[in-house]
Amino acid sequence: MNLSGRLALGVTLPVVAILLALGLIHGASWSGLGLAVGAIAVVLMIAEIIARSLSKPLAQAVEGLSRGEPATVSTASGHEIARLTAALADLSAQLGSRQNLLETTVESIRDLVVIADETGAVVVVNAAARQLFGIDAGFNSLTGVRSFECYYADGVTPMPIAESPLVRALRGEDIEALELVVKPRSGAPEVCLVANSRPLRDDAGNLRGAVSVLHDVTARRQAHAALVESEQMAQAIIRTALDAFVQTDQDGIVLDWSPQAEALTGWTRSEAVGCKVVELVVPEELRVAHRQRITRFLQETAAGGMGMRYESPSVHRDGHLFYVEVSLNALKRGDGYVVNAFVRDITQRRVAAEQLIQAQKTESLGRLTGGIAHDFNNMLTVITGTIELLADGVKDNPQLAAIAKLISDAADRGAQLTSSLLAFSRKQPLQPAETDVNELIGEVVRLLSQTLGSQIEIRTELRRDAWLAFVDRSQLSAALVNLGINARDAMPEGGTLTFATRNIQLGIPEAVTRGVERAGDHLVIEVTDTGVGISPSHLEKIFDPFFSTKEVGQGTGLGLSMVFGFVKQSGGGIEVRSEEGRGTIFRIYLPKADGVAPRADEEDEAPVRGGTETILCVEDDARIREYVTGQLESLGYKVLVAANADEALAIVRRGTAFDLLFTDIVMPGSMNGRQLAETLMAGRPAMRVLFTSGYSDGALPTQQGRSGHGIPLLTKPYRRSELARMLRRCLDLQVDFQGDPVPQPYSVLPDLERFLRENPPDKTDPRSAG
Template identity: 55%
Template sequence: MRLSTRLTIAMVALVLLATTAVGVLSYRNIAAVALPRALDRLQTHAELLGSELAASVRGARADVIGFRSAVAAIDIMNAHLNRSTDPAAAASETELRRRLGRRFEAELVSKPNYHEFRYIGVEDGGRELVRADRSGPGGSPRTVPDGELQRKGDRPAFAETIRLPAGEVYVSPVELNQENGVIETPHVPVLRVATALHAPDGRPFGIVIINVDMRPAFARIRNAAADGRRRYVVNDHGDYLLHPDPDREFGFEFAKPRRVQDDFPELTELLAAGGTASGVVLDRTGHRFGAGVVSLRLAEGPRIAVIETLPYAELMATTIAARDSTLIVGLVAALCAFLLAIVVARSLTRPLVQMTKVVEGFSRGETVALPAGGGHEIGVLATAFADMAAESRAKTASLLESEQMARDVVANALDAFVQTDEAGNILEWNPAAEAIFGWSQQEALGKQLISLVLPEALQSHRRRMREQLLRSEASAAAGERFEIDAIRKDGHPFKIEVSLKALRRRGGYVVNAFIRDMTQKIAADEQLRQAQKMEAVGQLTGGVAHDFNNVLTVITGTIEILAAEVSDRPDLAAITRLIGEAADRGAELTAHLLAFARKQPLQPRDTDVNRLIVESAKLMRPTLGEHVEIESMLADSVWPALVDPGQLSSALLNLAINARDAMPDGGKLTLETRNVILDESYAAAHSDVRAGNYVMIAVSDTGVGIPESIRDRVFDPFFSTKEVGRGTGLGLSMVYGFVKQSDGHIKVYSEEGFGTTFRLYLPQAGGSPEQLAAAPLSAELEGGHETILIVEDDPLVRSYVDTQLQSLGYKTLSAANGVEALDIADGGAAFDLLFTDVIMPGRLNGRQLAAEMARRRPGLKVLFTSGYTENAIIHHGRLDSGVLLLAKPYRKLDLARMVRTALTDAGILADSHSAPA
């Protein structure tokens, strides 16, 4: 046999062998890659189904928690506890239940997957207080009449929920709904989500429960099955909740359990492992299936599993087709090689074998080796093939890595990412977009972005802006950032910040939008602006009050002198009384201004607020009149509050007078106390609040209420809605400043026509409450013969004090500032008391001067005076221990009493206050 024939036969045999090897290796490689990928796709489908199922009940937990603190639910509880009437809501229990029923109906209208919404009380065997279901005409929502309400106290959902600690939520397994103890027909699979409501004394009052209808979610899973796929939903025991054969569903409800372990025994381990898993399993008949399993908790309740199966033949259809195609191609290649080998066997046999090895190596991902021999053309071809293979691998790996990185960034972004085509149709919709707008990804994809999230009035404007962006290459590349109003799925409007950028692709432009919800930022900015405004007004009013107190001090003292001189002239004496009354009115006004500015000296003590309110109520009765009823609702075991009791009494009286003016035809004033804890989340939402324990005092009236348009201004100084001459506009300002200076918090709640409630939150004290009794003060002027050093920067006040002290028998020395006072002391002058203003110009204020004097003359006694004290001797509005302060303006009697007290009873500055402030 000729060599060419032998070479041809060998070449053909080699080609057949190489083709067979390539086919087998390709089949194995494809099978090794295709099976995991097919299982991954099956698993991904199951995860998507699980995500959709979880999303269908996600809102129920938040809704039931929201109704735990809803005003309507609490009002019903208060009305029931107050014998069918809620004083704060001004409505009967029947009316409140009717209102709550309407709200439940609205919830059912807006959430089609809710089957029932109920409010069940503990009393009367767990009787329903309010129930709304879909028993109206055509399945419409309806509030069930009282005669149809049922007792649910024996139901597991009620018993489990009522035993929960406060704040926790009960989630039932998925089961068939029952009416009057009978399974509803047609069957309605439901998930029950409930939470308990507790009375103010901590006892359980009832529960709020939502029955979520699982039929729509199950129907979507059932209808989505195709291409031989079968989908199941099972509970944590493996009982079928959803099956292609409806007769096998919920068998456990009828004592005929049908479980997935019976049909797919190998799924037992996958279900027990929990989480997500996939694999090839055998059914009970021995047939192979690919299975994807995802385990999840609906509304953080009992665990369920979503299972998707696909016959193995369907799972490997692509691989089998690739194998058959490879074999056919191999046979054709062998025939062609045989024909070609006859002509070019001698010249191409060896290079073709080498090239075959190169191709085989590339299919296995091996390094490409250049063939030896075969001529220049074969060498060039081999080199080019090797370069192409290397570049292809590198680019493919880089592309996959970049794509995965981009998807991870978009999926985990805090801002919403939305991508649209030129027509505005949504192409991408990340989880943050779902959270912000309320539309799921499945609902949003393919929809018009503008019609989905923008109010109708702005849609034409946004279309013009997008067209303008796409017309210019420069603007498309640079992008656009702006703020605009948007709407959520439930129709709620809110403001968003949008960053737009258009990108050109082969099919035209796509528009990428990053969207940020501005709701919290807007609220925080508004709160900051209000706090800054109140702080600025406080600084201004405090400064004015300080200077005005200096003037009032001179006026009041001068009037006393004039009154004594004209006591035998009735006409002139009457004039001096009028001037004195005007000066007292001015002093009261400045006291209110200092209270608002948080610059008044406080003497906080551990105070029994219940006892103080009882005493204050006695003083309020003659002030408010017979047409106003006063009711006290004081909680037992209320903590003592760290507060100035006198200032608290004044604040309560101010609030009571405001309430009286809001009830011209009479009404009820309610005083309430209880212990509250303001947590970190509340403190985060209110920048002026520190988390901790507080004593809450509520002052409520049944008056006309405060219009919403002025509700934010009620604490502004000089703002008043009363007639001219009936008020100064400083009552509520004083209350606001006192509460803030006491490290407390104040909130106002009002509804026009229904009344107003002011809630004062005062910090809890650490010890036992002190007695409020005070020693009587002497009304006689008492003088002395000691020497007093007067330090006052205002010459009028200094002259007045000098005159009054000399009239009381004292010897006086005077200085305009701290430096002059130290010069007098260094000069050797003897004096028994330092009487100094706190706030003075120069390098030494009153406290610093007292400290310097104490170093020079240990044991020196000090009396301070000031229109306000800032932090020189007061820390956060509270007097230092052992410090005596005479607040301006003051009369001669006040001056005489405090000077005598300082000379006889005052603490020594050098003992405990020698350091500068």
């Protein structure tokens, strides 16, 4: 029923009710009833006319309101209608205001808003959507030509129109947080969007359209991509860094554990993450101190501190200790901190530092002991030389001969002492050669088996393929005997002494750890006993000079320091492992030799042989000069004597001929022995030279070349037989008894240059005298 019908009915019903009541009062009759019916008809007609007059202006007002026009009604329409019209007009104004507010709000939203009706035609599109999509109201989202291309979240796979969020919502789907990429065809930068779309339905549930709201996440995705790239770069740096990386929370729980940390500690990442780092790598006795350090570090960080660096022992998964340097920094995260630690293994650096300290100590003491040994050797040279003459003169008198032998033995012991001093200070003149160590150990074992007693069992474990070592044979023999005697003292109740050999190849880290001069092939000699062992406090000092655990008078304390100095001077290394009650093992590393072992020296048994050649003898010490002159003359040689290089040059300038220059190396004055030989050689290329010194101090470097190519050197003190043998070796043979070329002056210059560069003669130092 329309509005006019309802109004007519509203006017008619009261009139009909009144007529029926009158009829009932005056009595019912057909005539009266007919009259009433007629009256009702008239009333209905009048009501219809009145209703139409009332409904027409209301209908006009409502139609205008639906078009967004103000609702107006003529005042002739009646007072009530005017009031109703005014209410409608007010409602119209409110609706208009709200519509304007809604449109302004949608227009100002930064997100993209698009609303389409059920046909796909866009009815609402805000400024953000218009700018990106280039569309206006009326654009058909199903069939319109787009000025942009739409892709899935990967930015590569095209998104069909039928799969766009708005079109899917027009099919009745609810779209939640769908990521897509829009690329304008104008060449503008692509935009990453997250779309939420909903279908729009009326009260009856009919689909009337769809709305799509799209949020621009381009900046967020770029930031995320940059963060991911930064994280990847950080992880790449961590994976390729030399140092280990460990990340923990403020309570020390491991959050990250790099591959280097796995290699350093032995714990895998899966085993370490989630565990407390202090329980993995910190020695138990240091854990309390470690926790206190981290607490202090976090407090300093909270107060503005920048980081911390420290060195500390650490424990490997297998239980062995090593030393690390740790660099810490902390980052605030939530209510706590994340602690980042870069860890570096400094074990080898500490070993090198300790070796440097040891070398500095030996160097300081070496300068003192070397000077003492130098003076001793000068005196012993005179003693040992003259005692031979004395012994020969009193050989028919047993009592005097015995006294001469006592003097000779004492001189030999003095020479051994100075040899130990020079070995300790690494300044003794060595004669290294290719040596069969297995054979040498056999000789040492035969000697020790007669010395150590029956309660000591001696075993050997010698590899048949053991390399030859480049070492001074006699000095190595003395070192092994020394270690054997020490082992006997460590086994008062008896035990087992084992000598073993094996080959080893040392890389640079291993060479540094063992104190070896250079990496490469080495022969290892192991001397093991089953004795009482060495306490940790003594283990750190056993190679120190004059350190001894024996009673006063039972040892000099130079034995192990002599072994240490000899091995280091030979270019090798020595290490010791010991536990109290479990014995001790010494390992000596010697450089591998190139070639085969030489024949045994048989010249020691040859008779003393002199000659008739002329010797230019240059010696600054008057006592030794007098002694040497006498010895040379007794051997049949003619002697030209000079106290220094200047006197020797004066003799040469006079044209005096000579066959061999016999000169001390270190001499005071304008020129030393090497410089004298070089000067004379300039005019005498075939001149033979024999050097002598009681304090060579580097004149024979460890790697001076192979046998026969070193320095022809006669070390003080020497006996008459040694002097005679060396003179004939230099004068007689073009090759020595081993078949090697005899050294010529030019072959010794580089080594002597190095020696004199390291030990320049001091004119004011009394020890500078030969």
